[in-house]
Amino acid sequence: MLPVIMAPLVALALTASSADVRPPVRHSPLGADRPADTASVVTRAEAEDCDPLRSLKPPARMPEPGGRMPSGTAMERIVERGRLIVGVDQNTYLFGYRNPTTGQLDGLDIDLVREISRALFGKPDRVQFKTVPSRRRIEVLERGEVDLVAHSMTITCERMEQVLFSSDYLDSGQRVLVPDASPAQTLADLAGQRVCTAEGTTSLTALRRARPKVRPVAVADWTDCLVRLQLGDVAAVSTTDNVLAGLRAQDPTTRITGPRFTYEPHGIAVAKGSPELVRFVNGVLARLHTSGGLRTLHERWLGGYGDFYPPAPRYLK
Template structure:
């Protein structure tokens, strides 16, 4: 299939991408009380009321979507003795690593400077459950490559950044049950006729294809023979390279690419089938089994009581249609 040439001179779409990229460098506080940070956060001292965390059971991985059993119910904060959660409660706020450029999932609004999206609403739900108020949430803007190192160094308590669960990552961190199911596709130039191209990644031999650093998307791209991988810090960086003519296409999860297409009317998500399954999980330090089980209880409740559907409809229904059934949770991981 012949790959279509990209139209230049997009104007407004370039401005939106540039605004979002520039705004990502700011440290701001939203009117809701949610705070934002991009500098390393000092590790809080251990609470005197904390109990030592038991050593984590070695992780096995036959199914990357299998997480730890949820708690039977959400406990009151005063009844929690787990050391890691007590540190969070004694600190007085939850620190969550997020994206600021993944439109619909985690992106900074250029007019309000608030970071909003599906992942952000989940982070707010966790903070509200722990503290009784979503204002006890500090969002730290991170890149995809930052996710695992910052969890390991405990500079963030949780990552909510459209992160794919896989067995390799389970060796370094822990995941919640699956909360969204995506798949890797291509963002390509829009056909002037209006027809959605059926471009496959195999059709791009000799072409430059961009993906963010530190992602399973880039790992997959590097296995495709004849395609020249181009890495950027994030998807906004890929969009900028695409608009500058330094990349011929962008690959990523379908929901991420839909967000980019919404910002640039000269692009479209290829109609070719996804080449991967991308189950998203919230990510934690691998020792934080109790916190993972706590969040699994909260996710199960949100799926059961309509909360997950409400979040989906708020952010995604207008682009992807009515909410499907939420992903089924898989439990039983040792730990």
């Protein structure tokens, strides 16, 4: 278990981080006492007939793990190379973080990548993890530096113009983290105050659009936000509540407050030129849904923090 941040000036060194708008009305994480807002971070979705919740259908038959992959596909190239290269975070507790006890990467995203490796190679450890900051998640795919990005990434119509996404594997929404002593109950209570979030995220976009206005402070990694909050440099941190759950777990003198004011499904991202790889990843996720493996992973990493489990996957015709 990751050590807890108790002192107000100490932060964990984790080495640097719709068309169909469905409110997530299951259990509100961490004691939220109001229903989720139905707002979406994707304001153009209806106009563009875009549906972030639909992805490419898995293959009718998945290749055998460790066997021959279909000729000419990204999967064949990955297997011939001998390793899967994936862009991940190492700064988001519960999702992608460097375990200080083992020195290894851990979290929900990391475990999902290991399941994809298992489906390709028959082994979960044939992965080269490449840690990237949030702002470079799309860039590393476009430059061909990685095969996949598994980095707590919200599926949006804007991003779908640049990369392909798997089916939704986690549902969340943006909320606010404040010190226990703060009087703030919602984002509106922070009008005119400094609110920290990470560069290159939908959270920053949402803060810039917020009314009444707040003063967004953009940093490279989530632990930077936590340090600034502990130092009193910002009044709050705002991002998806799954990420906030990890920050609160590191510093229990904070609390997550207010309703969700966005709805954000999460997907694994793949370069535009590899639709067969998205189909393969969706086949892995579909198996995990059916077997209960995805539920097990959610319970392992997020069971104490709320219900972020996604609905059954939906596919394009």
